[in-house]
Amino acid sequence: MNLQRLRRAALAMTGAVALLLGFAGPGHAAADVVLRDLATAKGKYIGVAATASELNISSYASIAGTQFNSATPGNEMKWESVEPTRGTYNWTGGDNLVGFAQAHTMQVRGHTLVWHSQLPSWLTSGTFTNDELHALMIKHVTDEVTHFKGKITHWDVVNEPLNEDGTFRQSLWYNQLGSSYIADALRAARAADPAAKLYINDYNTDGTGAKSDGMYNLAKSLLAQGVPLDGIGFQGHLIVGSVPSTIQANLQRFADLGLDVAVTELDIRMVLPATDAELAQQKADFKAVVSACVAVSRCVGVTVWGLTDATSWIPGVFPGQGAATPYDENYQPKPAYYGIAEALGWTGTVPAAGCTVTYGVNQWNTGFTANVTVKNTGGSAVGGWTYPAGQKVTQAWNATVTQSGTAVTATNLSYNGTISAGGTQSFGFNATWSGSNPAPTGFTLNGTACAAG
Ligand code: 9MR
Numbered sequence: 001m002n003l004q005r006l007r008r009a010a011l012a013m014t015g016a017v018a019l020l021l022g023f024a025g026p027g028h029a030a031a032d033v034v035l036r037d038l039a040t041a042k043g044k045y046i047g048v049a050a051t052a053s054e055l056n057i058s059s060y061a062s063i064a065g066t067q068f069n070s071a072t073p074g075n076e077m078k079w080e081s082v083e084p085t086r087g088t089y090n091w092t093g094g095d096n097l098v099g100f101a102q103a104h105t106m107q108v109r110g111h112t113l114v115w116h117s118q119l120p121s122w123l124t125s126g127t128f129t130n131d132e133l134h135a136l137m138i139k140h141v142t143d144e145v146t147h148f149k150g151k152i153t154h155w156d157v158v159n160e161p162l163n164e165d166g167t168f169r170q171s172l173w174y175n176q177l178g179s180s181y182i183a184d185a186l187r188a189a190r191a192a193d194p195a196a197k198l199y200i201n202d203y204n205t206d207g208t209g210a211k212s213d214g215m216y217n218l219a220k221s222l223l224a225q226g227v228p229l230d231g232i233g234f235q236g237h238l239i240v241g242s243v244p245s246t247i248q249a250n251l252q253r254f255a256d257l258g259l260d261v262a263v264t265e266l267d268i269r270m271v272l273p274a275t276d277a278e279l280a281q282q283k284a285d286f287k288a289v290v291s292a293c294v295a296v297s298r299c300v301g302v303t304v305w306g307l308t309d310a311t312s313w314i315p316g317v318f319p320g321q322g323a324a325t326p327y328d329e330n331y332q333p334k335p336a337y338y339g340i341a342e343a344l345g346w347t348g349t350v351p352a353a354g355c356t357v358t359y360g361v362n363q364w365n366t367g368f369t370a371n372v373t374v375k376n377t378g379g380s381a382v383g384g385w386t387y388p389a390g391q392k393v394t395q396a397w398n399a400t401v402t403q404s405g406t407a408v409t410a411t412n413l414s415y416n417g418t419i420s421a422g423g424t425q426s427f428g429f430n431a432t433w434s435g436s437n438p439a440p441t442g443f444t445l446n447g448t449a450c451a452a453g
Contacts, residue, residue: 035340041345046304047068047304048072048303049303060331064100069106071100076092077093077094080118080120098152109155110155111264113145113155138185141188145196153196156264157185182218186227186228186229187228190228197230198230199232200215200232201233203265206238229259235266237266248292248295251293251296255296262299265303272322279335282339293343308327308328310330335350356451357445357452359452369430372427388438395430397428399427400412
């Protein structure tokens with residue numbers, strides 16, 4: 001039985017079983033890996049998106065604030081969030097994100113001022129003359145950029161203005177104001193905060209192609225008109241194994257126009273359940289994207305759109321897909337995390353597994369005592385394992401141990417619920433046996449297969 005099958009078997013049984021060993025706590029990568037330090041050494045930033053609810057998750061916040069040095073609000077600076085009622089601003093979510101970033105010495109990408117989506121209904125269902133709509137847009141841009149003046153390093157002023165063929169997207173803005181809304185929004189943003197770098201941001205422009213050509217022509221034309229455009233954001237919502245081979249060349253051609261470029265919303269999704277092969281490919285994919293940025297001197301940084309698979313937007317929008325971020329659902333760094341690190345110059349050894357398990361047994365005619373030591377070699381821990389038929393757990397210590405058929409799960413007690421990086425926790429149990437008394441196989445911890453220790 002290969003490792004993947006063992007893991008699946010153990011996971012499947014964990015749900016049905018009574019003995020679960022759960023050690024919770026934020027994950028830690030190999031102690032020497034700090035993405036933000038690596039990025040800084042390359043002259044880049046490494047960013048992470050966070051919604052207000054994600055920031056309330058302690059593991060999310062602690063990893064975001066230590067591993068990343070740029071933050072983008074997932075939703076809190078969008079029009080529907082800041083001005084749900086006409087003329088009444090709610091800056092709370094945006095201010096909280098900014099406060100979090102400042103407390104952790106992170107810069108902030110403002111996202112986003114003029115977009116066709118996540119607009120308040122008073123705006124989308126209202127009737128406005130072209131002049132009124134233009135004035136509303138300018139006021140919104142001016143008020144929001146002014147509110148955050150001095151606190152935002154980069155603004156996604158205009159988001160997703162293009163169709164897949166590179167033409168302008170039909171939107172509230174384009175339909176009534178024509179393509180000049182883009183230049184006007186940029187000018188208003190510049191007037192409100194001359195220090196912020198102003199971007200147009202879009203998806204499916206990461207490699208060369210019709211949409212990217214449309215963006216290229218738009219950028220060129222705006223620059224020719226003297227419009228204050230500083231950079232182009234490439235969202236990077238990608239599919240595993242499908243990173244465009246032209247990504248570096250594409251970033252470079254925009255840089256050659258005299259613009260900064262950034263990867264602003266990187267995630268790389270796959271059909272679930274993720275296999276080890278797909279996670280390995282995803283590592284290579286994250287590495288390829290970040291490497292493209294590293295190779296382009298005017299690429300200022302890369303932002304991942306979500307820290308963890310636990311809260312990513314992907315499964316909700318692409319049913320059956322997910323696993324798109326650098327950390328798994330238990331906040332453990334995935335191979336993708338190390339792909340980012342490697343692209344940023346890290347040369348360490350990727351931990352082979354999150355855990356090792358040592359299983360010792362002391363047996364007599366029909367009974368035995370087992371002692372289990374779980375070592376965390378990559379993060380925090382939860383475990384379950386298959387248990388040979390004929391064995392029956394009767395008593396346990398230092399864990400709640402339960403059994404269903406041949407599957408056994410152990411759950412931590414209140415005093416031993418965390419395994420520090422490199423640390424161990426041990427528990428034991430008494431059991432009966434008949435036939436033979438082999439060691440169990442298929443140990444998992446947080447869904448990750450554990451090597452035998
Ligand atoms: O991550 C955002 C998610 O929480 C929202 O539900 C969604 C609504 O459209 O927007 C997500 O972020 C989007 C970003 O603002 C612009 N590019 C696409 C992102 C994913 O939809």
